[in-house]
Amino acid sequence: MAKVKIVRYPNPILREKIDHLDEINQDVLDAIWSISTKLPFCNGYALAANQIGIGMPIFGYLENRRHKFLINPVIKESSDDMFFYQEGCLSIPNFYFPIERPNTILVEALNPDGNTVEIEASGLLGRIFQHEIDHLNGKLVIDLLNEEQKQYFEEKRMSLAQSRKVTGKSKPPKPKND
Numbered sequence: 001m002a003k004v005k006i007v008r009y010p011n012p013i014l015r016e017k018i019d020h021l022d023e024i025n026q027d028v029l030d031a032i033w034s035i036s037t038k039l040p041f042c043n044g045y046a047l048a049a050n051q052i053g054i055g056m057p058i059f060g061y062l063e064n065r066r067h068k069f070l071i072n073p074v075i076k077e078s079s080d081d082m083f084f085y086q087e088g089c090l091s092i093p094n095f096y097f098p099i100e101r102p103n104t105i106l107v108e109a110l111n112p113d114g115n116t117v118e119i120e121a122s123g124l125l126g127r128i129f130q131h132e133i134d135h136l137n138g139k140l141v142i143d144l145l146n147e148e149q150k151q152y153f154e155e156k157r158m159s160l161a162q163s164r165k166v167t168g169k170s171k172p173p174k175p176k177n178d
């Protein structure tokens with residue numbers, strides 16, 4: 001099997017909205033396997049299939065050190081109470097963004113056995129789910145920044161890319177996020 005690689009911004013793959021699946025076939029199980037090979041490197045967080053170039057509506061996450069996967073996830077309800085958190089993204093390494101999101105959400109999805117599950121997720125887990133579901137809708141964490149923050153990010157990103165060219169440093173510091 002080909003080596004699993006993280007797709008990075010601004011790769012257009014990250015901007016595609018993924019259609020829901022009708023059935024869980026071998027391709028889906030293969031995709032789940034591929035996600036699971038990268039999850040241990042996501043520092044306890046999560047990874048969406050399109051972040052490794054697979055156009056399927058699946059994300060994996062770690063809960064109590066176990067790999068879990070949700071297929072066709074949809075947010076059914078969001079709480080009114082919000083909180084800020086510094087979010088990172090494996091597809092946008094070396095950056096953290098102050099993002100405000102609802103504290104609690106209700107998610108409906110399929111599990112890998114093909115059963116419909118409803119999960120209420122709060123705090124960090126709720127945030128991880130929202131971040132990953134955004135990925136599957138072609139949305140990135142930078143879309144939630146204001147104009148000033150977006151501009152600052154783009155300038156920083158360009159200057160980082162530039163300095164990497166100048167110093168010939170090809171490997172950035174190891175990212176530790178989702």
Ligand SMILES: [Zn+2]
Binds near residue numbers: 090131135
């Ligand atoms: Zn991400």
